[in-house]
Amino acid sequence: MSKTPKKANLPSKICTVCGRPFVWRKKWQTCWEHVRYCSERCRRNRRSVNH
Known part of the structure; x- marks a missing residue:
């Protein structure tokens, strides 16, 4: 069995x-709780958006 989750079961954020x-x-696996931006x-x- 693979350790990586299926694509349908990946967590998401806005x-x-x-x-x-x-x-x-995968590159966010150690810091996912701190990620706020999609790109x-x-x-x-x-x-520029917040002002």
């Missing part, structure tokens, strides 16, 4: 900038 849902990625573009644009 991006705080664009409002789109995004799912867990680097949204992370860079976070200040």
Whole structure:
């Protein structure tokens, strides 16, 4: 059996900038609770949306 979850069972969140849902990625396995943005573009644009 594989240790990685099936794609249908991956956790998801809503991006705080664009409002789109995004799912867990392997590169976020150690910091998933801190991830707030779906992409680097949204992370860079976070200040322009909040003002």
